[in-house]
Amino acid sequence: xxxxxxxxxxxxxxxxxxxxxxxxxxxxxxxxxxxxxxxxxxxxxxxxxxxxxxxxxxxxxxxxxxxxxxxxxxxxxxxxxxxxxxxxxxxxxxxxxxxxxxxxxxxxxxxxxxxxxxxxxxxxxxxxxxxxxxxxxxxxxxxxxxxxxxxxxxxxxxxxxxxxxxxxxxxxxxxxxxxxxxxxxxxxxxxxxxxxxxxxxxxxxxxxxxxxxxxxxxxxxxxxxxxxxxxxxxxxxxxxxxxxxxxxxxxxxxxxxxxxxxxxxxxxxxxxxxxxxxxxxxxxxxxxxxxxxxxxxxxxxxxxxxxxxxxxxxxxxxxxxxxxxxxxxxxxxxxxxxxxxxxxxxxxxxxxxxxxxxxxxxxxxxxxxxxxxxxxxxxxxxxxxxxxxxxxxxxxxxxxxxxxxxxxxxxxxxxxxxxxxxxxxxxxxxxxxxxxxxxxxxxxxxxxxxxxxxxxxxxxxxxxxxxxxxxxxxxxxxxxxxxxxxxxxxx
Amino acid sequence: xxxxxxxxxxxxxxxxxxxxxxxxxxxxxxxxxxxxxxxxxxxxxxxxxxxxxxxxxxxxxxxxxxxxxxxxxxxxxxxxxxxxxxxxxxxxxxxxxxxxxxxxxxxxxxxxxxxxxxxxxxxxxxxxxxxxxxxxxxxxxxxxxxxxxxxxxxxxxxxxxxxxxxxxxxxxxxxxxxxxxxxxxxxxxxxxxxxxxxxxxxxxxxxxxxxxxxxxxxxxxxxxxxxxxxxxxxxxxxxxxxxxxxxxxxxxxxxxxxxxxxxxxxxxxxxxxxxxxxxxxxxxxxxxxxxxxxxxxxxxxxxxxxxxxxxxxxxxxxxxxxxxxxxxxxxxxxxxxxxxxxxxxxxxxxxxxxxxxxxxxxxxxxxxxxxxxxxxxxxxxxxxxxxxxxxxxxxxxxxxxxxxxxxxxxxxxxxxxxxxxxxxxxxxxxxxxxxxxxxxxxxxxxxxxxxxxxxxxxxxxxxxxxxxxxxxxxxxxxxxxxxxx
Numbered sequence: 001x002x003x004x005x006x007x008x009x010x011x012x013x014x015x016x017x018x019x020x021x022x023x024x025x026x027x028x029x030x031x032x033x034x035x036x037x038x039x040x041x042x043x044x045x046x047x048x049x050x051x052x053x054x055x056x057x058x059x060x061x062x063x064x065x066x067x068x069x070x071x072x073x074x075x076x077x078x079x080x081x082x083x084x085x086x087x088x089x090x091x092x093x094x095x096x097x098x099x100x101x102x103x104x105x106x107x108x109x110x111x112x113x114x115x116x117x118x119x120x121x122x123x124x125x126x127x128x129x130x131x132x133x134x135x136x137x138x139x140x141x142x143x144x145x146x147x148x149x150x151x152x153x154x155x156x157x158x159x160x161x162x163x164x165x166x167x168x169x170x171x172x173x174x175x176x177x178x179x180x181x182x183x184x185x186x187x188x189x190x191x192x193x194x195x196x197x198x199x200x201x202x203x204x205x206x207x208x209x210x211x212x213x214x215x216x217x218x219x220x221x222x223x224x225x226x227x228x229x230x231x232x233x234x235x236x237x238x239x240x241x242x243x244x245x246x247x248x249x250x251x252x253x254x255x256x257x258x259x260x261x262x263x264x265x266x267x268x269x270x271x272x273x274x275x276x277x278x279x280x281x282x283x284x285x286x287x288x289x290x291x292x293x294x295x296x297x298x299x300x301x302x303x304x305x306x307x308x309x310x311x312x313x314x315x316x317x318x319x320x321x322x323x324x325x326x327x328x329x330x331x332x333x334x335x336x337x338x339x340x341x342x343x344x345x346x347x348x349x350x351x352x353x354x355x356x357x358x359x360x361x362x363x364x365x366x367x368x369x370x371x372x373x374x375x376x377x378x379x380x381x382x383x384x385x386x387x388x389x390x391x392x393x394x395x396x397x398x399x400x401x402x403x404x405x406x407x408x409x410x411x412x413x414x415x416x417x418x419x420x421x422x423x424x425x426x427x428x429x430x431x432x433x434x435x436x437x438x439x440x441x442x443x444x445x446x447x448x449x450x451x452x453x454x455x456x457x458x459x460x461x462x463x464x465x466x467x468x469x470x471x472x473x474x475x476x477x478x479x480x481x482x483x484x485x486x487x488x489x490x491x
Numbered sequence: 492x493x494x495x496x497x498x499x500x501x502x503x504x505x506x507x508x509x510x511x512x513x514x515x516x517x518x519x520x521x522x523x524x525x526x527x528x529x530x531x532x533x534x535x536x537x538x539x540x541x542x543x544x545x546x547x548x549x550x551x552x553x554x555x556x557x558x559x560x561x562x563x564x565x566x567x568x569x570x571x572x573x574x575x576x577x578x579x580x581x582x583x584x585x586x587x588x589x590x591x592x593x594x595x596x597x598x599x600x601x602x603x604x605x606x607x608x609x610x611x612x613x614x615x616x617x618x619x620x621x622x623x624x625x626x627x628x629x630x631x632x633x634x635x636x637x638x639x640x641x642x643x644x645x646x647x648x649x650x651x652x653x654x655x656x657x658x659x660x661x662x663x664x665x666x667x668x669x670x671x672x673x674x675x676x677x678x679x680x681x682x683x684x685x686x687x688x689x690x691x692x693x694x695x696x697x698x699x700x701x702x703x704x705x706x707x708x709x710x711x712x713x714x715x716x717x718x719x720x721x722x723x724x725x726x727x728x729x730x731x732x733x734x735x736x737x738x739x740x741x742x743x744x745x746x747x748x749x750x751x752x753x754x755x756x757x758x759x760x761x762x763x764x765x766x767x768x769x770x771x772x773x774x775x776x777x778x779x780x781x782x783x784x785x786x787x788x789x790x791x792x793x794x795x796x797x798x799x800x801x802x803x804x805x806x807x808x809x810x811x812x813x814x815x816x817x818x819x820x821x822x823x824x825x826x827x828x829x830x831x832x833x834x835x836x837x838x839x840x841x842x843x844x845x846x847x848x849x850x851x852x853x854x855x856x857x858x859x860x861x862x863x864x865x866x867x868x869x870x871x872x873x874x875x876x877x878x879x880x881x882x883x884x885x886x887x888x889x890x891x892x893x894x895x896x897x898x899x900x901x902x903x904x905x906x907x908x909x910x911x912x913x914x915x916x917x918x919x920x921x922x923x924x925x926x927x928x929x930x931x932x933x934x935x936x937x938x939x940x941x942x943x944x945x946x947x948x949x950x951x952x953x954x955x956x957x958x959x960x961x962x963x964x965x966x967x968x969x970x971x972x973x974x975x976x
Contacts (some may be wrong), residue, residue, distance in 0.1 A: 084538045097537065104531050106538060115572070205537040209773035238540050239775050317773055320570050323581035328639070340637075344574060367768035376770060461959045 004029035005166040023056035023074025043162035044121035073116025078168035081122040096351030106203020124158030150409040153183030160187040178429025181441035185404035185453020196436035198240035200235030209315035210434035225249035252464035263298030276447020300389035312379035319363030369427035404453030406439040500655035506688040514541030525640035533645035535579030540808035547647035555592025582685040585616035601665035609654030662725035675821035807837035817906040821872035829866030863897025872900035
């Protein structure tokens, strides 16, 4: 048998259900792995060992009684530290919330608890999910398990690194402009950004409300489908949550791609792709054709403006969402101010890092009187055009594919001083959030030993179809490489 | 007649009478231990989301319809961004450029004249919490620290903005009175100004009489009663007139009404205009109200004060003035109609309510709901007068006691032996006594001074502690005097 920490969730579930291993054994394997590699990778802001042991014991006890312990029981999970967990510190990677204990569970956390959630820790992230490398964490950067000199991507870098390094079997991330897919791509994992409204945002600390979605990060498409099915579904506490039945995502796997119409948006495969990324993409497209799909070029002309629109809309919403962190009710308060305004100023100056401040200022400016129409109003129009571009493309194509990121994982410190080049890292993923459509990233090859991700985009609420295509490609690609963070290099 | 005309527009906030708050399930009622009626949503904790209270939408629609507004089939919520510690999210969710109701109007009567006030908009928003500054004065300056109570945070508020159609402080007061009465009839708000569930700010400017150009306006705040509104506006008219007369210019500013000093003082000079950075609230979906919904709300609209006034005039033959007073609040109208239903003569009931009852309420600073007398008891008393059991004069003292004790007129009359004496035999002796004791007056009468008889009636009333039937006494006296016996 493989090392337990390295197995897929569905494999572990099957062993657990047959009681060939116990949840306690699985957890021990993961906790041991954390001891072994966490010092190098640093996936977690908080490791919740005690809570995890209780959950594993409860899962074992339930199974011993012959009861259904729940679909997530005993399979160790990392939860991005942007999701509220009752009584468990939730920092959002910020000094502002360094010691913040939520009084309630995010809806997704609550749903997973009902399915026996075994949470091993709260994963590191870029502060308030703003960033593409996890270097914007106020606490420490997380390293890429494939190469400790490189970033794991971001902002859900801790979640992805934990799963890649064997410190968790699967993870929750959040994706506002690529924050699930890009780290999944950098760490050789499967990550899915659901349709806006498929998964509840209640308890997800908001970055950009109209773009944020919670989603799974996993080791293969099956795990991804399994976790998505536990997250999805209407939540009366989220007004933007969509009504309707959730399809059986697992049942969709194995359907093949014969006759599938695949479009490759010209705008997403222009300059800036590394040779390795380009080769991996071409290889995946060739495999799709071999399996009977029809691949051709697509054009979504307004995608050229997606990045600009995104960097108006997201900061504008963030500037308002982050206004509540003022030192009055919770979180950091810098004492000693002479009056209220000074307290606000000092608290926010000390509590927020440079990237968060940059975006708050950008967003405040974009919404200010006299500039609103020129910036926010214009960006919303672009967003509408992008939505129309996708609708048009999906009249011709069943799915669209592109690289998830133009490059594999970049070096630590390489882009941190240059926000614009950091922003460009998300050029392929951002349009998906603006359009509210689902997309999945799957590993599709290596570029100089580093994983490359393929992004598959689908129509609104077409997750089952996306997963079917992803699964077919996964089988054809036979991506088997694994990192070895203990040694510090990929193999 | 002043050389200036005042132009007044009002901005009213009314807390809606929903059981829960605007975006969460917390209790929305007034009071409670500080911060006991809160949850993660109304405290603005990280990660929470708002869910719109349907009942607030129903109540807002009800009022908007009553104010003759057009109901928007599609309206949205915005975020109004500014930092203040009583606002948990540091933004307020409010309707902005697409409000729920627009373009309404209200007919109001003041001093026997009817005037029309345009309603610019009616929109929904959430209330803020309350800041308590801990210092001797209770004001922010010099306070050591401040405390926040978020019980009110997130309570649904209706904002009603009028066109600048009001010309006098009296009209402003009459408008507010009418609006309050409407909201009471609709049961959309408690309208308690002292608890802050009804608030009103005024924009006011002056212009030369006959001009159509608007002058520079000030915004007056902190008017906690209708009386305060009227007085503050009267003061502000006088003040602005003084400024203009002396060749000065009115500053565009917000002014605070100081009810103790009877003046308005500048609240803050607007060094810069606030920039609220409004943008559509991404956490809420647009509010779509279809025709069926609007029709269903319309179908449940109760009778409004204007309709009730018309009915009171038509059904009971009341004068217009009576109808206005009796509909000044829903409770007043309800009391009146219940009294009439219990058998009171309509005009008599109106007279008692507008006279003795209103005087009593004013003197005690009470609301009609608080008096212990029931409409049926008022009717009972009126019937005693009608039957001649008690005289009108006695009735006044009986009613006073009813108001204090809550006992019925019958009880009081029986206990105090106040029944009117209508028995000739019983009165005969007293009449004889009075004639004997007032020989000179009798003489006057006989010489042709007919009016002298009222003095004699008065003497009989005095001797009977007011219980004698005055008409009967009069008849008896005339008979005896003319008869010469």
